[in-house]
Amino acid sequence: MDRIVSGLFKIFILLFLIAWLVYSIFPGRSTPPRDPATGVATTTTLPPPLDASTPPVPAAPNQATVAVASTPVDQVEPILKANHEQIAFDIQGAQAQGSELVVQMTAVNNGPDRMIEISSYPWTKTLIYDVAGNVFRPSTVRVANVQASNLTRAMLVSGVATPIRLAFKVPTVRGKPDITKIRLFELNASLYDTNQARNNSFGQPVSQIYASFRNFDVEGLSK
Numbered sequence: 001m002d003r004i005v006s007g008l009f010k011i012f013i014l015l016f017l018i019a020w021l022v023y024s025i026f027p028g029r030s031t032p033p034r035d036p037a038t039g040v041a042t043t044t045t046l047p048p049p050l051d052a053s054t055p056p057v058p059a060a061p062n063q064a065t066v067a068v069a070s071t072p073v074d075q076v077e078p079i080l081k082a083n084h085e086q087i088a089f090d091i092q093g094a095q096a097q098g099s100e101l102v103v104q105m106t107a108v109n110n111g112p113d114r115m116i117e118i119s120s121y122p123w124t125k126t127l128i129y130d131v132a133g134n135v136f137r138p139s140t141v142r143v144a145n146v147q148a149s150n151l152t153r154a155m156l157v158s159g160v161a162t163p164i165r166l167a168f169k170v171p172t173v174r175g176k177p178d179i180t181k182i183r184l185f186e187l188n189a190s191l192y193d194t195n196q197a198r199n200n201s202f203g204q205p206v207s208q209i210y211a212s213f214r215n216f217d218v219e220g221l222s223k
Contacts (some may be wrong), residue, residue: 006101020154021097028177031145074214082211084110089211092163092204094178094218101136101168101218103128109156115197116143117153117190117205118164125188128168130179138166157195177220 080091092104107116118126128136140147142165143154144160158161171178188206 006043006060010050015220048173055102067127076215078216079212079214080216082187082213084209084211085207087116087209089187089213091185091213091216093106094181094182094216096170096218096220098173098175099130099169099177100176101179103166103168103182105164105166107156107164108161109158113157113158113194114156114206115153115192115194116156117151117192117202118166119188125186126166127184127186128182128220129184130206131183133183134179136170138204139169140167141165141180144190153192178219179218181209183215185216187213188189 059111086109088110090106090108092106094101094103096102107174118124118138118141120126121142122137124137126138126141130136141152144155144162145153146152146154154162187209189209189211190202191207191209192202193206196206197203
């Protein structure tokens with residue numbers, strides 16, 4: 001009798017372990033929640049599947065595209081004046097003799113005292129273009145009585161008309177300069193305040209100047 005009871009107990013334990021193992025591997029569905037008011041089980045409705053024929057709606061761009069109005073360029077009328085950063089620039093003339101062409105201009109600083117810097121390095125953005133589109137960079141730059149080899153810095157005193165002279169090397173034909181008109185003159189300069197000038201701190205300018213002048217003649221000078 002004891003053996004029969006012991007055998008039945010072992011069979012019960014074995015069935016319990018088998019049932020627990022099957023439940024662990026294949027868990028049953030959980031009972032859905034019921035509405036406390038009605039006692040009816042609630043179900044969650046899934047959204048319908050996407051139609052493959054319907055293209056997805058693109059997301060709205062972060063920034064709207066703004067049309068930039070282009071200003072027409074006068075190809076005939078001379079443009080000899082420009083105002084940038086409270087500084088009035090005025091072309092005084094262009095003269096050429098031999099292989100040297102000189103552009104003379106003045107700068108009147110209508111703001112606080114500042115130092116101007118004009119580059120004549122090969123990568124300078126201060127350039128002139130002739131009627132054939134040829135481009136030339138300045139070989140020397142002089143501001144008032146200050147002239148450096150590649151980088152000229154000089155003070156623009158408030159209210160003072162300061163002369164600026166830029167010399168360019170141009171081709172010649174039979175000893176005469178082969179350029180009679182400047183179609184475009186682009187002046188690129190950096191500005192520094194007086195504290196930077198006193199401390200020789202020229203790492204970051206306070207502002208940049210990009211001035212354009214157009215359609216002025218080059219006066220030939222006889223030797």
